[in-house]
Amino acid sequence: MNSTKTNGFGVLTSDLALKIDEIIQTYESNSTRLVGILLDIQDIVPKQYIPREVATYVSERMNIPLSKVYDVISFYAALSDVPRADYVIQLCDSVVCKVTGNTILRDAITELLGIKEQEATADGKYWLEYTPCFGACDISPAMRINGKVFGHLTTQASVKAALDQYK
Amino acid sequence: MKNIKIKIDNIDLVVPEGTTILEAAKKININIPHLCYHPDQAIKANCRLCVVEVAGSKKLTPSCSSYVFEGMEVQTNTKKVRDMQKGILELILANHDQDCLKCLRNGNCELQALCQRFNISKTNLEDTVDALPLDDTNPCLVRDSAKCVKCNRCVDACQKVQEVHVLTHSHRSIHYNITPAYEMPLEETFCVFCGQCAAVCPVGAIVEKDDTAKVWDAIYDTGKHVIVQTAPAVRVALGDAFNLPKGSIVTGKMVAALRRLGFDQIFDTNFTADLTILEEGNELIKRVTEGGTLPMITSCSPGWINFIEGRYDHLLDHLSSCKSPQQMFGALSKSYYAEKTGIDPKNIYTVSIMPCTAKKFEAKRPEMVTNGVQEVDAVLTTRELARMIQSAGIDFTGLEEDQFDNPFGIGTGAGQIFGATGGVMEAALRTAYEVITGKGLPSLNFTEVRGLEGIKESTVHIDGLDLKVAVAHGLGNAKVLLKQIDKGESPYHFIEVMACPGGCIGGGGQPIKSTMDVKQKRIDAIYHIDEDLPLMKSHKNPDVMRLYDEYLGEPRGHKSHELLHTHYHSRGMKYNFSELMKQ
Numbered sequence: 001m002n003s004t005k006t007n008g009f010g011v012l013t014s015d016l017a018l019k020i021d022e023i024i025q026t027y028e029s030n031s032t033r034l035v036g037i038l039l040d041i042q043d044i045v046p047k048q049y050i051p052r053e054v055a056t057y058v059s060e061r062m063n064i065p066l067s068k069v070y071d072v073i074s075f076y077a078a079l080s081d082v083p084r085a086d087y088v089i090q091l092c093d094s095v096v097c098k099v100t101g102n103t104i105l106r107d108a109i110t111e112l113l114g115i116k117e118q119e120a121t122a123d124g125k126y127w128l129e130y131t132p133c134f135g136a137c138d139i140s141p142a143m144r145i146n147g148k149v150f151g152h153l154t155t156q157a158s159v160k161a162a163l164d165q166y167k
Numbered sequence: 168m169k170n171i172k173i174k175i176d177n178i179d180l181v182v183p184e185g186t187t188i189l190e191a192a193k194k195i196n197i198n199i200p201h202l203c204y205h206p207d208q209a210i211k212a213n214c215r216l217c218v219v220e221v222a223g224s225k226k227l228t229p230s231c232s233s234y235v236f237e238g239m240e241v242q243t244n245t246k247k248v249r250d251m252q253k254g255i256l257e258l259i260l261a262n263h264d265q266d267c268l269k270c271l272r273n274g275n276c277e278l279q280a281l282c283q284r285f286n287i288s289k290t291n292l293e294d295t296v297d298a299l300p301l302d303d304t305n306p307c308l309v310r311d312s313a314k315c316v317k318c319n320r321c322v323d324a325c326q327k328v329q330e331v332h333v334l335t336h337s338h339r340s341i342h343y344n345i346t347p348a349y350e351m352p353l354e355e356t357f358c359v360f361c362g363q364c365a366a367v368c369p370v371g372a373i374v375e376k377d378d379t380a381k382v383w384d385a386i387y388d389t390g391k392h393v394i395v396q397t398a399p400a401v402r403v404a405l406g407d408a409f410n411l412p413k414g415s416i417v418t419g420k421m422v423a424a425l426r427r428l429g430f431d432q433i434f435d436t437n438f439t440a441d442l443t444i445l446e447e448g449n450e451l452i453k454r455v456t457e458g459g460t461l462p463m464i465t466s467c468s469p470g471w472i473n474f475i476e477g478r479y480d481h482l483l484d485h486l487s488s489c490k491s492p493q494q495m496f497g498a499l500s501k502s503y504y505a506e507k508t509g510i511d512p513k514n515i516y517t518v519s520i521m522p523c524t525a526k527k528f529e530a531k532r533p534e535m536v537t538n539g540v541q542e543v544d545a546v547l548t549t550r551e552l553a554r555m556i557q558s559a560g561i562d563f564t565g566l567e568e569d570q571f572d573n574p575f576g577i578g579t580g581a582g583q584i585f586g587a588t589g590g591v592m593e594a595a596l597r598t599a600y601e602v603i604t605g606k607g608l609p610s611l612n613f614t615e616v617r618g619l620e621g622i623k624e625s626t627v628h629i630d631g632l633d634l635k636v637a638v639a640h641g642l643g644n645a646k647v648l649l650k651q652i653d654k655g656e657s658p659y660h661f662i663e664v665m666a667c668p669g670g671c672i673g674g675g676g677q678p679i680k681s682t683m684d685v686k687q688k689r690i691d692a693i694y695h696i697d698e699d700l701p702l703m704k705s706h707k708n709p710d711v712m713r714l715y716d717e718y719l720g721e722p723r724g725h726k727s728h729e730l731l732h733t734h735y736h737s738r739g740m741k742y743n744f745s746e747l748m749k750q
C-alpha cells in the first residue's frame with residue numbers, strides 16, 4: 001500500500017532548512033510562539049506560503065504534531081497553506097478602510113493585474129488578499145505589499161506607482 | 168467527597184460534589200440532549216445543545232460543563248431551553264447532508280435521534296452542503312465531512328487517546344472543519360486505521376468502509392467455497408446490536424446466524440490465536456535464551472503495526488515476526504485447508520469477522536498472500552456483521568445455539584482472552600511457563616496484566632529467570648513504552664501492545680457506544696468464557712497439536728515460517744530530512 005511512498009521535496013532545500021533552524025532558534029523553539037515562527041518562515045519561502053514539507057519540518061524540529069501546525073496555519077489569515085505569489089498584496093477589510101473607499105482600491109488592482117482576492121496572477125508574481133486592520137487607518141485607503149505599507153491610494157495612478165516598485 | 172443537594176425538574180436529589188448537571192440528570196433518568204459530550208472524554212462544550220435553565224441565572228447554562236452547587240435548581244425542559252435546542256439542531260441540519268436512508272448510521276445516529284425527539288427535519292434536501300471532498304480512498308474508513316457536526320470527539324480520540332495526531336480542527340468561522348493536516352486523505356497521513364474516531368463519532372461522518380456487498384456476492388457465487396472466522400472479541404459485543412445486555416456472550420447464536428447467512432464453514436479465530444501463542448512463545452524463548460532483540464513486542468494488532476511501521480520504524484526489530492491470528496488463519500485456509508478439502512485455493516473465499524477496522528488494511532497488505540492468492544478476502548467489522556444479520560431478516564435473539572466447524576473450531580481459553588488487553592500476554596505466559604519448566608503452573612491466572620489500567624507490568628519467575636513483562640493498550644500508552652526502548656531504558660523482555668483502548672473488545676469496528684463501562688463488561692465476559700472452557704492453555708489445544716503433527720512440523724519450523732511469519736517493514740511515510748541536509 002503506502003510502503004514505498006517516500007516523500008520527496010519540492011520547496012524545501014537544505015539552505016532553506018538551515019534558515020528555518022535559525023528562525024526557530026531565535027524564538028528559542030518556544031511552541032507558544034509558533035505563529036511568529038511560521039510568519040517569519042513564510043516570508044522566506046518562495047511564493048510566501050507554508051507547504052506541507054515545511055510544516056512537517058517545523059513539526060519535527062519543534063516536536064509539535066503536524067496537525068497542530070496546520071491548525072495554526074489555517075486559523076491565521078496571515079498564514080497561507082497554498083502558494084501565493086512573489087508579491088503579496090494585502091488590503092485591510094476593517095471598517096475605516098471600507099469607509100475611505102478601499103473597494104475603489106481593490107477595483108484598481110483588479111483592473112491593473114486582472115486578479116481578485118485570493119487569486120494570483122498567471123505569472124505567479126502578485127497575489128491579492130484581505131487582512132484584518134494593519135494599523136494604517138490614518139493614511140487609508142492603504143495596502144501592504146510584502147509587508148510594506150502604501151497609503152493615500154485614492155487614484156489608479158498612485159496604485160500603479162506602488163505596484164511598479166515590485167516587478 | 169461532599170454531597171450536594173439539588174433539584175432537577177422539581178425532583179430532589181443528592182449527588183457528589185464535582186458532578187455535572189448533565190450527569191446528575193442522567194441519574195434520575197433525564198437524558199439532556201448533547202452531541203459533543205462523551206462520557207470517556209474531556210469536556211469540550213462546543214455544541215451548546217445541552218443547555219438548561221438554572222434558577223437565578225438569566226442565561227442558559229451548558230449542562231455538560233457546569234458542576235452542581237448546593238441548592239441548585241435546574242429546569243431541563245422549559246420553552247426557552249427547547250427553543251434553543253431546536254434552533255441549534257436546525258442550524259446543524261441546514262449544513263448537513265441529511266441522507267439518512269443511505270447512511271451507515273441510520274437508526275444509530277445521535278443527530279437523527281435528537282431530530283426525531285424534537286420532531287424536526289430538513290425539507291430543502293436539494294441544497295448542496297458546503298464540505299470537503301469525501302475521503303474514501305483507504306480500505307478501512309470513510310470520512311464524509313458533509314455529515315460532520317464538528318463535535319471534536321474524533322479529534323479527542325485521535326490526539327489524546329491514540330496520540331497519533333492525525334485529525335485536527337482547522338480554519339475558523341464558516342470554514343471551520345475537522346480534517347487531517349493539509350486535508351490529506353487518511354492513507355497519506357500517519358493514520359493507523361484504528362477506527363477509534365469512528366467509534367466515538369455521534370453521526371455518520373466517519374464510518375467503516377462497508378464490505379458487506381462483497382461478501383454477499385461471494386456467498387451467492389456458487390463457484391466459491393465461502394468460509395468465515397470470528398475473532399474472540401466479537402462474541403461478547405455483537406449482542407449490543409440486538410439490544411441484548413452489554414457483555415452478553417452470544418457465541419452460539421453468532422455461529423447460527425453465520426450459518427443462516429450462507430457461509431459454508433464457520434471457524435474460530437481462537438484456534439489461530441492458540442497457534443500464535445505457540446509460534447510467538449517459541450520466538451520469545453529463543454530470543455531470551457539466544458540473545459535476540461529484546462524486549463520482543465507482540466504483532467497481532469494491525470493498528471499497532473501501522474503505528475510502529477509509520478512513526479517508530481527504527482524499532483521494528485523488536486516486533487515478533489508472527490502474523491496476526493487473522494492472517495495465520497487466512498494462510499492456513501489457502502494451504503492446509505485447501506489441501507485437506509481438495510478445493511482449489513482460488514475458489515476458497517475467506518471472510519473474517521473482526522472488531523477492528525485496521526484488519527481491513529492488514530488483509531490487503533501485498534505480502535499477505537499464500538499459494539498465489541490473498542489470504543483473507545474480506546474483513547467485516549462486528550457492525551457490518553450485525554447489518555448483514557439484520558438485512559437477512561434473522562431474529563438474532565431467538566436463534567438456537569450452534570457450534571464451530573472443524574478443523575479450526577476448537578479454541579482454548581488462552582485464545583479467547585486475546586480479545587482483552589493483557590490477554591495475549593497471559594496466554595503466552597501460561598504456555599511459556601510450562602514449556603520452559605516442564606511443570607504445571609501454580610496458578611493459571613496472571614491477574615496483574617488484566618484490567619483497564621493503561622500500562623500494566625509484572626515479573627514472572629520461570630526456572631531462575633525473572634521474566635519482566637508489560638502490557639499497553641491505546642497507542643498513547645504504547646508510546647510511553649517505545650520511548651523507554653528508544654532511551655535504552657526498557658527493563659522488559661516481552662511487551663504486549665493493542666492499539667485500541669481495552670484491547671480488541673474496544674476495537675474501532677465494535678458496536679457503537681462502546682464506552683468504558685461497556686468495555687469492562689466485555690472483559691468480564693471474556694474471562695468468564697475462559698473459565699468455562701475445558702482447555703485454558705494453547706499448547707493443550709488438540710487440533711493445534713494435530714496441525715503441527717500433520718502439516719506444520721514444529722513451531723517456527725520451515726513450514727511455519729513460510730505460512731505464519733512475515734517481515735514488518737517501514738511504511739516509508741516520513742520525509743527524509745537528514746538526507747536533505749547532506750545535500
Ligand code: SF4
Nearest residue numbers: 266267270276370371
Ligand atoms: S449522520 Fe445521522 S442524520 Fe446524518 S444522514 Fe446519517 S443518519 Fe442521517
Ligand code: SF4
Nearest residue numbers: 325358359361362364
Ligand atoms: S483511524 Fe485512528 S489514527 Fe486514523 S484518524 Fe482515526 S483515530 Fe486517528
Ligand code: SF4
Nearest residue numbers: 315316318319321368
Ligand atoms: S467527524 Fe464525527 S466525531 Fe469528528 S467532529 Fe465530525 S461529527 Fe464529531
Ligand code: FES
Nearest residue numbers: 092096097133136
Ligand atoms: S482600518 Fe484599515 S488599516 Fe486600520
Ligand code: FES
Nearest residue numbers: 212214215217231
Ligand atoms: S454537550 Fe454540552 S456543549 Fe456539547
